[in-house]
Amino acid sequence: MKISFYIALRYWRSKSADRFGRLVTNLASVGIVLGVMALIIVLSVMNGLERQQKQQVLSTIPHGIVSNSQGHFNLQDTAPDFPPFVQKAVPINTTNVILQSAHGVSAGQVIGVKDVSDDPLLNHLSDEFSQLLPNGEFKLIIGSSLADKLQLNIGDKVRMMITENSQYTPFGRVPTQRLFTISGLYYSSAEAASYAVFANLADIGRLMRLSAEQFQGYRLFLADPFQITELSRFFPSDWKIQDWRSQKGEFFQAVRMEKNMMGLLISLIVVVAVSNIITSLSLMVVDKQGEIAILQTQGLQKKQVRRIFIFQGFLVGAVGTFIGTILGILVTLNLAQIMDWISTNNVFLPTYIESGQIVLIVAFSLLLALLSTIYPAYRAAKVEPAEALRYE
Known part of the structure; x- marks a missing residue:
């Protein structure tokens, strides 16, 4: 020593x-x-x-949505190569909407999906996707809290107006709108349950003037949502990336x-x-x-x-x-x-x-x-x- x-x-x-x-x-x-x-x-x-x-918070909202600023994707095309920390990537059509029932009006966000497994809020639904959201029948799955607010039940009609798309009529410019039928309810205490509604991917595409085979982008679910900062390194500069930080970043x-x-x-x-x-x-x-x-x-x-x-x-x-x-x-x-x-x-x-x-x-x-x-x-x-x- x-x-x-x-x-x-x-x-x-x-x-x-x-x-x-x-x-x-x-x-x-x-x-x-x-x-x-x-x-x-x-x-x-x-x-x-x-x-x-x-x-709890980030499991119910998209971790990221990537879209090509040059145009839309096609279901027949091969999916891009996503980085290894992306657990799942599903096609998505989404936009902000106004929902109007006989008892009230509420703002919301419609998400077009191809299957109930495309979103964690729908995982508990046991019915077949073809029964809940069949192509061309304009059906809607809505959160229980939003359904209570608008006093809607399964089978009721609700008017969906897409404020971002509008059309010219003899009465002036009016938003694109369509009647949807409530086909199912999902139950969740998450904040997303108060505004998110789900429809068939092709139905929402038609309202957004897309063909049945086209969609806006890919919705990404990451192993660690905080890895979203690394996502931009894997995509060209002309791609647009939206992530959860726009909603929950400040929190x-x-x-x-x-x-x-x-x-x-x-x-x-x-x-x-x-x-x-x-x-x-x-x-x-x-x-x-x-x-x-x-x-x-x-x-x-x-x-x-x-x-x-x-x-x-x-x-x-x-x-x-x-x-x-x-x-x-x-x-x-x-x-x-x-x-x-x-x-x-x-x-x-x-x-x-x-x-x-x-x-x-x-x-x-x-x-x-x-x-x-x-x-x-x-x-x-x-x-x-x-x-x-x-x-x-």
Whole structure:
């Protein structure tokens, strides 16, 4: 064992006569433990909330829609090569519409599909697609919340007006419109259920002046919706890409900013705790001046003196970081049971531990602990044996 590390270990384990210095060292260790543990717990909870929102909110809306600005696609053509992180790509015709019933009017978005498996909101429908949305019969599947708002049931008629397409009549320019029959209801608590309706791909294409074999673009479902930023690298510049960020981008940006701010604020606990290492080492340098001088007279070099206090301060930071990391992971893994003991209101906090985040927290804490030893170690190396031992 190197002499510098051996002496640092003895200093760290010894019961110093300076009780105040020992107290400051213990406070530094406890502060690092609490800071690292709090960082891991809070960031894991924020990760869990972000992941839960991503699964609940983004699972019911298109992750992306790609279309060719030069024209439309054809069902007979070969589908483009999509990147590997795209789980599924289905043809889509979609537009904003106004739905009018005998009891009210509501804005919505119609989505043309080829099969009930094309959208997760329709997965629970067991009937055949040919019965629900047959080609040419202009039938509609509507969300239960929107159906309640317009007081519609299966078999009722609803007028759909496409505001983006219009036609000239003797009475002026009027939007394209058509009566649709409600053929099914889907049930979902998602926000999309309040405005999304589904029709046959070809029926919507006819209203948008497309042939039965044409469609606007491909609706993409990604393994990770946050990979949408990489999508533009796989398509030519003349392709148009619409993604979920136009609807929910601000929400997830706010969640990410809140997580970053919480991490920054809690990391100040670690910064304050590490500053106590500077204080404790500085007190030890004053207390151990005579011993440092004797070690130098016995041949210990100044760089070895510096290493003694660097090792000692780093030991304090490393032990606190290790204990805080273990406690943080254990509390995070058992947070549901802990919340049951603390609260009787059935509060559930989802958690998700990211290994990269844990490594970053540990590296941040150890780096601060190492930096905090530089000044005390420099002061210790400046001790002159003759001056320190003059009155001994």
